[in-house]
Amino acid sequence: MTRRIALTFMALIVTLLVLAVVPLGLSMTQRERTSFRDTTEAADRTIAAAAEEHLSDHRSPASMRRLLEQAERAGDCAAVFDAAGRTVAATGCPGRTGEGDEEDEAADSWGDLAHQVLVHPKTATRERDDRLIAAAPIGDTTHPVGVAVLSRSAEGMNDRISAMWGRLALIGAGGLVAGVLLSVALARWVGRPLRAVDAAALRLGEGALDVRAPGGHGPQEVRRLASTFNTMAARMEALIHGHRAVVADVSHQLRTPLTALRLRLDLLAAGADDATAGEFAGAQEEIARLSRLVDGLLAVSRAENAVPRPVPVRVDEVVDDRVTAWEPVARERRVSLTGRCGAGLTAYLGAGDLEQVIDNLVANALDAVGAGAAVRVEGEATRERVLLRVVDDGPGMSAAARQAAFRRFGNPEASGSGLGLAIVHRLATANGGTVRLEDTAGGGLTVVLELPAPPSQGPPRGLRAGS
Structure with a gap:
C-alpha cells in the first residue's frame, strides 16, 4: 500500500x-x-x-x-x-x-x-x-x-532560450525531488499505522487476546480504525475470558456433586441386598453416562471459546502416536486400525488440538464399526492445505444425519453422546480449517479435514505406515 x-x-x-x-x-x-x-x-x-x-x-x-x-x-x-x-x-x-x-x-x-x-x-x-x-x-x-x-x-x-529551459528543468527536477520526498513521507504516514493495525489483527487471530493497535498516528480515519479495533479486541477479550470462567465454574460445580453422588451410591450398594444392589448399579451407570455427557459439553464449550495460537504440528507423528494409543481398544473389538501419512507432514494449528480431533474421530469410528471392520487414518499435503482422512467401512451415515452431525446432539443415529463430531468441527474451524463427511467407497463413512499448512509446507516426501 x-x-x-x-x-x-x-x-x-x-x-x-x-x-x-x-x-x-x-x-x-x-x-x-x-x-x-x-x-x-x-x-x-x-x-x-x-x-x-x-x-x-x-x-x-x-x-x-x-x-x-x-x-x-x-x-x-x-x-x-x-x-x-x-x-x-x-x-x-x-x-x-x-x-x-x-x-x-x-x-x-x-x-x-x-x-x-x-x-x-x-x-x-x-x-x-x-x-x-x-x-x-x-x-x-x-x-x-x-x-x-x-x-x-x-x-x-x-x-537565452537554452538557459531558460535549463532553469525550468532545474525547477522541475527540484519539484520532482520534493514531490518524491513528500509522497514517501505521506505514504509512510498513512501506511505505518495501517500495518500496525494489520499486525495487531493477525496476532489477535492467533490468540493474543491482550494485543492492541497503537493509536494517535496517521490520518483521522486510520486513528479511528485503530480505536475501533482496540474496542473490539477489548470486548472480545472480556467475552472470551467470561466464557472461560463460566466453563471452569460449570466444570467445578457439576463434577463435585456427581462425584459425591457416586460415592454415596457405592456406600449404599455395599450393604444392600442383591435386588437393591442391581438398582444401585443401574443408577451408577446413569451417573457415569451423565459424567461423560458433562465432559463432552465442557469439551465443546472449551473448543468454542478457545482462540488457538497456531504452531507447526507434525501430523505424521501425532497420527502414529494416537493410532498406537487406540490400538489396544481396536484389538479388543477386533477392528483393524492403521495410520498412513506422508513423512514430515506438518499442519499449522493450536497445540494439542490435533490430538483431540483424532481421538474423537477414532473413538466415533470404533463405536460405529463392528468386529472385522477396518479404520484408516490417512494424511497428505496439497499446495496450501493438509488433508487428513479417517476412513471406516462401517454402516455409514444417512444424508440427514450427515447434515446435522456437527451440531450438539444433532445426530439421532449416534450411539454415544453425539458430541464428538461437534468438538471436531469447532476445533477445525477455530484453526482456520474445514471438516466434511463423505461416503466411503464400498460402504462406510469418511471424515475429511482440511487444515492450514505452514508457508514452507511442501508435498510429502514419502509414505510410511503405522500399526
Missing part, C-alpha cells in the same frame, strides 16, 4: 509538472523569438528611416553610415539598396564577406529579399545560417526608394 500511494502521488506530481513547465517553456520560447524578431525589425526600420533622408531628400549619408557602424559594432551586418537593387552602403558581415560560392549565396539571399520588398513594400524576415535577416522598405510604402536589410545573429537568443 505504501508503494502504491507513493507511486500514485509521484505520478500526479510528474503530470502536474509536465502540464505546468512544458507549456510555460514553450510560451517563454515563443515570447523570446517574437521579441528578438521585433527588435531586429525595429533596428532595421531605424536604418531605413536614416537612409530615406539620403535617398529621397538627398541629404548627407552621415546619419545612415553612423547607424550602419553601430550595427557593425553590435555584431550585426546591414546594407542599403536603392530602388534598382544596387548597394548604396553596407557593413562587413559574415554572411556577405566570403569567397566564392558562400559570398554569392549570401548576396543572392539578400538580393532576393530586397527584390521581394521592392515588389511587395512591407517588412519581411528570413532565417538563414542561424541568423535573422529583416528587410524594410525605404520611403513611401507604395513606391519605395530602396530597401534596408539587417542581419542579426540568433546565437544570443538561442543561448
Whole structure:
C-alpha cells in the first residue's frame, strides 16, 4: 500500500509538472523569438528611416553610415539598396564577406529579399545560417526608394532560450525531488499505522487476546480504525475470558456433586441386598453416562471459546502416536486400525488440538464399526492445505444425519453422546480449517479435514505406515 500511494502521488506530481513547465517553456520560447524578431525589425526600420533622408531628400549619408557602424559594432551586418537593387552602403558581415560560392549565396539571399520588398513594400524576415535577416522598405510604402536589410545573429537568443529551459528543468527536477520526498513521507504516514493495525489483527487471530493497535498516528480515519479495533479486541477479550470462567465454574460445580453422588451410591450398594444392589448399579451407570455427557459439553464449550495460537504440528507423528494409543481398544473389538501419512507432514494449528480431533474421530469410528471392520487414518499435503482422512467401512451415515452431525446432539443415529463430531468441527474451524463427511467407497463413512499448512509446507516426501 505504501508503494502504491507513493507511486500514485509521484505520478500526479510528474503530470502536474509536465502540464505546468512544458507549456510555460514553450510560451517563454515563443515570447523570446517574437521579441528578438521585433527588435531586429525595429533596428532595421531605424536604418531605413536614416537612409530615406539620403535617398529621397538627398541629404548627407552621415546619419545612415553612423547607424550602419553601430550595427557593425553590435555584431550585426546591414546594407542599403536603392530602388534598382544596387548597394548604396553596407557593413562587413559574415554572411556577405566570403569567397566564392558562400559570398554569392549570401548576396543572392539578400538580393532576393530586397527584390521581394521592392515588389511587395512591407517588412519581411528570413532565417538563414542561424541568423535573422529583416528587410524594410525605404520611403513611401507604395513606391519605395530602396530597401534596408539587417542581419542579426540568433546565437544570443538561442543561448537565452537554452538557459531558460535549463532553469525550468532545474525547477522541475527540484519539484520532482520534493514531490518524491513528500509522497514517501505521506505514504509512510498513512501506511505505518495501517500495518500496525494489520499486525495487531493477525496476532489477535492467533490468540493474543491482550494485543492492541497503537493509536494517535496517521490520518483521522486510520486513528479511528485503530480505536475501533482496540474496542473490539477489548470486548472480545472480556467475552472470551467470561466464557472461560463460566466453563471452569460449570466444570467445578457439576463434577463435585456427581462425584459425591457416586460415592454415596457405592456406600449404599455395599450393604444392600442383591435386588437393591442391581438398582444401585443401574443408577451408577446413569451417573457415569451423565459424567461423560458433562465432559463432552465442557469439551465443546472449551473448543468454542478457545482462540488457538497456531504452531507447526507434525501430523505424521501425532497420527502414529494416537493410532498406537487406540490400538489396544481396536484389538479388543477386533477392528483393524492403521495410520498412513506422508513423512514430515506438518499442519499449522493450536497445540494439542490435533490430538483431540483424532481421538474423537477414532473413538466415533470404533463405536460405529463392528468386529472385522477396518479404520484408516490417512494424511497428505496439497499446495496450501493438509488433508487428513479417517476412513471406516462401517454402516455409514444417512444424508440427514450427515447434515446435522456437527451440531450438539444433532445426530439421532449416534450411539454415544453425539458430541464428538461437534468438538471436531469447532476445533477445525477455530484453526482456520474445514471438516466434511463423505461416503466411503464400498460402504462406510469418511471424515475429511482440511487444515492450514505452514508457508514452507511442501508435498510429502514419502509414505510410511503405522500399526
